[in-house]
Amino acid sequence: MHAEVINPATEDIIATVEMLDEARTEHAVRRASAAMNTWRSISAADRARLLQRFALAVEADMENLAQLETRNCGHTLNNSRFTLRKIVDCMLFYAGAAERLIGKQIPVDGGINITFHEPVGVVAVIAPWNFPLMIAVWGMMPALAAGNVVILKPSELTPLTTLRLVELATEAGLPDNVVQVVTGTGPAVGQTLLDHSDVGKVVFTGSTAVGRTVMTSAARNLKRVTLELGGKSANIVFADADLKAAAEAAPMGVFDNAGQDCCARSRLLVQRSVIDEFIELLVPAVRSVVVGDPTHADTHVGPLISATHRERVSAFLADKPQIVVQADIPEGPGYWFPPTVIRSDDGRAPTATQEIFGPVVTVIPFDDDDDAVRIANDTTYGLAGSIWTRDIGQALRTARRIEAGNLSINSNSAVRYQAPFGGFKQSGIGRELGPDAALEFTETKSVYISTA
Numbered sequence: 001m002h003a004e005v006i007n008p009a010t011e012d013i014i015a016t017v018e019m020l021d022e023a024r025t026e027h028a029v030r031r032a033s034a035a036m037n038t039w040r041s042i043s044a045a046d047r048a049r050l051l052q053r054f055a056l057a058v059e060a061d062m063e064n065l066a067q068l069e070t071r072n073c074g075h076t077l078n079n080s081r082f083t084l085r086k087i088v089d090c091m092l093f094y095a096g097a098a099e100r101l102i103g104k105q106i107p108v109d110g111g112i113n114i115t116f117h118e119p120v121g122v123v124a125v126i127a128p129w130n131f132p133l134m135i136a137v138w139g140m141m142p143a144l145a146a147g148n149v150v151i152l153k154p155s156e157l158t159p160l161t162t163l164r165l166v167e168l169a170t171e172a173g174l175p176d177n178v179v180q181v182v183t184g185t186g187p188a189v190g191q192t193l194l195d196h197s198d199v200g201k202v203v204f205t206g207s208t209a210v211g212r213t214v215m216t217s218a219a220r221n222l223k224r225v226t227l228e229l230g231g232k233s234a235n236i237v238f239a240d241a242d243l244k245a246a247a248e249a250a251p252m253g254v255f256d257n258a259g260q261d262c263c264a265r266s267r268l269l270v271q272r273s274v275i276d277e278f279i280e281l282l283v284p285a286v287r288s289v290v291v292g293d294p295t296h297a298d299t300h301v302g303p304l305i306s307a308t309h310r311e312r313v314s315a316f317l318a319d320k321p322q323i324v325v326q327a328d329i330p331e332g333p334g335y336w337f338p339p340t341v342i343r344s345d346d347g348r349a350p351t352a353t354q355e356i357f358g359p360v361v362t363v364i365p366f367d368d369d370d371d372a373v374r375i376a377n378d379t380t381y382g383l384a385g386s387i388w389t390r391d392i393g394q395a396l397r398t399a400r401r402i403e404a405g406n407l408s409i410n411s412n413s414a415v416r417y418q419a420p421f422g423g424f425k426q427s428g429i430g431r432e433l434g435p436d437a438a439l440e441f442t443e444t445k446s447v448y449i450s451t452a
């Protein structure tokens with residue numbers, strides 16, 4: 001069976017990709033298990049060198065990959081190029097991790113214990129469609145560095161850059177089947193990976209609803225899981241903040257990638273005493289957002305991923321919420337949706353409580369810091385958020401009280417590959433990225449040596 005891959009900015013079919021069935025997915029797992037012996041037998045220094053070569057192969061192909069990601073996902077080309085640079089940096093960072101899996105020596109009665117970090121085995125990385133290549137790399141690189149082999153399962157909507165990534169792994173000289181890609185649907189391919197007893201760990205990035213299925217399936221054979229799920233992040237603006245800077249940054253804090261970002265700051269909490277002034281500054285900032293052809297240098301926001309997703313996002317506006325401002329969208333083909341600001345004084349509008357995964361933000365007033373924290377935490381999610389204030393004490397006190405894994409102060413961007421990333425509450429389990437990510441793909445083994 002094959003599936004058509006669509007450019008969401010033009011609605012053109014740009015590729016057809018094979019959809020594997022359960023049997024073909026099982027073969028991939030068997031090939032991965034066999035490749036484990038080869039990969040483990042390579043010294044840490046040589047593994048690091050191979051992973052560096054892999055990173056450099058991606059760097060050499062960066063423009064092609066950026067163009068492909070833009071065609072397949074609708075990211076602006078500026079954004080894809082920026083992301084590709086970060087991907088290469090991230091790959092180089094984790095190439096080095098292969099040589100930094102350092103155990104401990106622990107004095108004990110009668111001798112000494114030493115610890116080793118052993119690879120988990122076959123790791124499956126199941127990715128969503130919003131940042132396919134970046135999310136594949138975040139899971140894949142620390143897993144490989146720690147001596148695991150990896151099977152990548154991209155979304156059926158966005159497989160193209162992941163397919164190219166695996167070609168580059170081969171070109172860089174990684175042994176056969178150390179990195180594989182299996183294209184297909186969640187219920188066929190994804191579920192087979194989850195059910196297979198030879199898959200030791202699954203890194204799943206996607207919706208909270210599917211995340212629950214993943215965890216249930218993984219529980220059957222106690223597979224290790226990292227879950228990176230949905231979000232409904234708050235962007236909190238205190239009255240003493242640089243309101244102009246906060247208002248100018250707020251639109252792209254949620255509309256970037258057409259709002260299809262798990263960390264999108266889709267609730268804009270503004271202190272009541274300055275909310276009118278803030279909205280006056282916000283409206284022109286939203287009107288200046290350019291939606292359109294993602295390959296144009298001046299475009300800020302591209303299309304949504306699919307017609308189905310656009311219907312889902314549109315449904316949030318069906319019951320006529322109080323719209324503050326909307327940006328323009330182009331006419332003609334493409335799954336466009338206007339960046340939209342909504343106001344909800346009680347914070348109970350569906351746009352204020354549910355993950356929309358589109359370019360829609362709801363402005364909600366708050367009275368004081370307790371009120372801001374109460375509203376920000378009044379969600380089952382806990383992924384990201386921002387705090388805007390000139391009072392660093394206020395900023396840090398608030399940051400400590402927000403139930404979310406990734407916060408930024410006077411900025412809407414918190415994700416850096418050098419620092420841990422992941423969610424509180426129903427936004428996920430475990431952490432990716434940061435200096436310790438490779439350890440998440442290991443089992444710690446303790447060996448006692450008698451000195452008697």
Ligand code: NAD
Nearest residue numbers: 127128129154155186190191206207210228229230231262
């Ligand atoms: P999704 O949950 O529908 O799908 C994610 C992946 O899971 C896809 O590859 C899909 O084919 C696969 N899948 C579906 N059913 C499966 C099953 N039964 N077993 C195994 N795999 C299955 O998510 P999506 O619509 O592709 O992406 C959007 C969601 O991803 C949003 O909720 C967003 O917040 C979330 N997301 C989270 C992060 C994060 O780091 N926390 C990052 C990006 C996206």
